[in-house]
Amino acid sequence: MTAAAMDNTARVWKRSMVGRDPAEEHRASTPLELLFDLCFVVAVSQAAESLHRGLVDPAVSVHHSLIGYFTVFFAIWWAWMNFTWFASAYDTDDIPYRLLTFLQISGVLVLAAGVARAFNGDFAVITFGYVIMRVAMTAQWLRAAASHHEGRATAQRYALALVLTQIGWLGRLLLPDSTAYYTFVILVVLEVLTPYFSERKSRSTSWHPDHIAERYGLFTIIVLGECILRAFEAINEGITNDGVSAHLLVVAGSGLVIVFGLWWNYFRIPAGEMLKDNPSRSFLWGYAHYFLFASIAALGAGITVAAESGAAHDAVGHEAVTAFRLSDTGVGLVIGIPVGVALLLMTLVRALAFARRRADVIGCAAAALVVLAGASANAIGLEASLVSIAAIIAAKVAIGIVDTADEKLGHTTDAPSSA
Numbered sequence: 142m143t144a145a146a147m148d149n150t151a152r153v154w155k156r157s158m159v160g161r162d163p164a165e166e167h168r169a170s171t172p173l174e175l176l177f178d179l180c181f182v183v184a185v186s187q188a189a190e191s192l193h194r195g196l197v198d199p200a201v202s203v204h205h206s207l208i209g210y211f212t213v214f215f216a217i218w219w220a221w222m223n224f225t226w227f228a229s230a231y232d233t234d235d236i237p238y239r240l241l242t243f244l245q246i247s248g249v250l251v252l253a254a255g256v257a258r259a260f261n262g263d264f265a266v267i268t269f270g271y272v273i274m275r276v277a278m279t280a281q282w283l284r285a286a287a288s289h290h291e292g293r294a295t296a297q298r299y300a301l302a303l304v305l306t307q308i309g310w311l312g313r314l315l316l317p318d319s320t321a322y323y324t325f326v327i328l329v330v331l332e333v334l335t336p337y338f339s340e341r342k343s344r345s346t347s348w349h350p351d352h353i354a355e356r357y358g359l360f361t362i363i364v365l366g367e368c369i370l371r372a373f374e375a376i377n378e379g380i381t382n383d384g385v386s387a388h389l390l391v392v393a394g395s396g397l398v399i400v401f402g403l404w405w406n407y408f409r410i411p412a413g414e415m416l417k418d419n420p421s422r423s424f425l426w427g428y429a430h431y432f433l434f435a436s437i438a439a440l441g442a443g444i445t446v447a448a449e450s451g452a453a454h455d456a457v458g459h460e461a462v463t464a465f466r467l468s469d470t471g472v473g474l475v476i477g478i479p480v481g482v483a484l485l486l487m488t489l490v491r492a493l494a495f496a497r498r499r500a501d502v503i504g505c506a507a508a509a510l511v512v513l514a515g516a517s518a519n520a521i522g523l524e525a526s527l528v529s530i531a532a533i534i535a536a537k538v539a540i541g542i543v544d545t546a547d548e549k550l551g552h553t554t555d556a557p558s559s560a
Contacts, residue, residue, distance in 0.1 A: 160347035187256035209260035248273030350416035375448035388451030402534030477515020
């Protein structure tokens with residue numbers, strides 16, 4: 142959207158909120174959507190930082206840190222996803238729409254402020270931030286119900302489900318701590334069933350396949366960027382405190398290769414074409430990204446742990462080593478497991494776009510090898526383990542490049558490769 146068009150839109154107080162054309166050409170993310178994403182960077186960063194503390198601090202339970210991470214990340218991802226699909230169908234970019242989106246952004250920042258407390262079992266702040274976002278989202282659906290006759294029943298069901306689940310989240314705060322995780326699971330199930338409940342009978346929302354694919358790609362870049370930022374901060378701190386070391390160079394080089402390789406693998410997926418040709422697969426495709434996004438963001442915490450482990454091992458016999466509880470195998474796994482899960486999820490989302498083929502086997506094998514390389518850190522050394530993980534990722538990218546080149550030369554006759 143050009144600056145002139147945006148200025149013209151801003152002078153419009155209110156537009157009729159009807160479903161946008163899912164075949165609209167050149168549909169791209171708006172500046173407001175980009176601002177919305179930018180605010181989620183704060184929440185993702187807070188979640189990754191809290192996970193990092195839980196992994197290295199002996200005073201913090203790893204078990205509770207992992208549970209806290211996945212519960213917090215669900216709130217982050219689910220709020221982002223709901224706005225993304227709604228905006229793809231009903232973005233009017235008029236003044237009421239912008240103001241309600243600003244309210245959602247405010248809720249994101251409140252949620253981010255409550256992330257650290259949530260890791261300690263206090264979900265009050267993060268719940269209130271989540272409710273702020275969902276109140277705004279409910280208002281958007283009610284507005285769509287009032288304007289869009291064909292989608293009215295669907296929009297009303299969405300609004301009803303949002304109200305009921307938000308009552309459940311607030312009521313959860315009044316229950317004993319012993320029920321916290323059970324009630325969380327129940328409410329999550331209700332949340333993820335909301336789209337199915339809302340869309341099952343009447344006209345589905347008219348989301349745009351290419352727009353949705355772009356939006357998910359942008360969030361992938363956000364979590365990959367979080368990995369790079371956290372790695373840079375940890376390595377920069379290590380250089381400041383102890384100078385350049387072979388360990389930091391290996392962590393930096395391997396971390397960059399891993400991040401670049403994950404980016405390369407993800408953006409070989411023709412998600413827009415798949416969503417256009419097989420819209421029924423959109424639920425599985427969209428939900429699978431929760432685990433993909435969470436694993437990539439967790440990788441950022443893992444790279445930070447790996448960077449810090451060198452200083453801890455250098456401090457054997459000193460007080461510093463007592464503050465770092467992970468062995469080389471533990472450090473290898475906090476990188477190997479997120480990378481392995483990310484590769485498996487990328488294999489899954491590719492399988493939705495392509496017929497089953499050898500690339501599925503390659504993706505699963507690469508994921509298994511990555512985890513195995515991480516688990517072997519004690520035997521082969523942490524640095525060798527990280528280099529091995531990076532080499533596996535690079536090899537998978539190389540296989541994809543070769544297959545793509547073969548396709549262009551006409552050496553293959555089947556569907557495009559998903560290696």
